[in-house]
Amino acid sequence: MSASTCIEGVGLGLRSQHYEELLSSRRDVPWLEVLADNYAHGDGLPLRHLDRARALYPVVFHGVGMSLGSTDPLDGDYVAAIRRLARRIEPAWISEHLAWVSAGGRHHHELLPLPFCEEAVGTVAAHVREVQDRLGQRILVENAAGYLRFACSRMSEAEFIAAVVAEADCDLLLDVSNLHVNARNHGYDPLVFLETIPGDRVRQMHLAGYDDHGSHLIDAHGSPVSEATWALFIQVQGRFPGVPTCIEWDRDVPPFAVLAGERTRAAAIVDAAVDAAQREACLAS
Numbered sequence: 001m002s003a004s005t006c007i008e009g010v011g012l013g014l015r016s017q018h019y020e021e022l023l024s025s026r027r028d029v030p031w032l033e034v035l036a037d038n039y040a041h042g043d044g045l046p047l048r049h050l051d052r053a054r055a056l057y058p059v060v061f062h063g064v065g066m067s068l069g070s071t072d073p074l075d076g077d078y079v080a081a082i083r084r085l086a087r088r089i090e091p092a093w094i095s096e097h098l099a100w101v102s103a104g105g106r107h108h109h110e111l112l113p114l115p116f117c118e119e120a121v122g123t124v125a126a127h128v129r130e131v132q133d134r135l136g137q138r139i140l141v142e143n144a145a146g147y148l149r150f151a152c153s154r155m156s157e158a159e160f161i162a163a164v165v166a167e168a169d170c171d172l173l174l175d176v177s178n179l180h181v182n183a184r185n186h187g188y189d190p191l192v193f194l195e196t197i198p199g200d201r202v203r204q205m206h207l208a209g210y211d212d213h214g215s216h217l218i219d220a221h222g223s224p225v226s227e228a229t230w231a232l233f234i235q236v237q238g239r240f241p242g243v244p245t246c247i248e249w250d251r252d253v254p255p256f257a258v259l260a261g262e263r264t265r266a267a268a269i270v271d272a273a274v275d276a277a278q279r280e281a282c283l284a285s
């Protein structure tokens, strides 16, 4: 059985605050998502925690440092470090963001937005292809939250994502919370977004909390998933039933029981979507 076939249901993002609960013995969590950047550049205690995690759970990698949208060349040392870690841990897959974090050799600590135009599609897709060649596997690219739009954008966010996936031959990580945040902030219909992206390439989803500032939402990963996001997640799972989903919580990380509760709620939605799809298939046959 390949590692990827083990990734089912709703997993959790591994955070150091929960090493004890998650790594002392196997918990009722089917898989873990690991922020690869935290482990790729060292050989000390964090890596030993990651080895323990891998011994107990299937794992997928998530990254923030590839800067796929930058006009700079890829950071070869960074990609090589991710590849070394992947060879050690054997994640089912590796994901990154449709964003940029560096330009002109200067690194920022934010996932910065891209203009939705053909030139940017070409830049991102070329980087994704290069990463895939270096890693020897397809990667997943994630729709990122963005707080401004560029006057030069000539396509919608969903059209941009579809074009990148087609040109790079990669897969998708659909962050349902980012979709809600962007749809609210930029005033578009998330259901049109779902109709436009290539659904057969969606291999993972994310759920996370955001900060509501009234006039706008900020993807902050420091609170429970909002009721609006849960409602959208039900619709998304109705369209793509059973796609593995991960709960992300990075700031003000709560006790493990809170995260486990979010996981249980998401798992019930995924199970209901799979059951409904199976019933529909039975009726159609």
Ligand SMILES: [Fe+2]
Pocket: 142, 175, 178, 206, 248
């Ligand atoms: Fe995400």
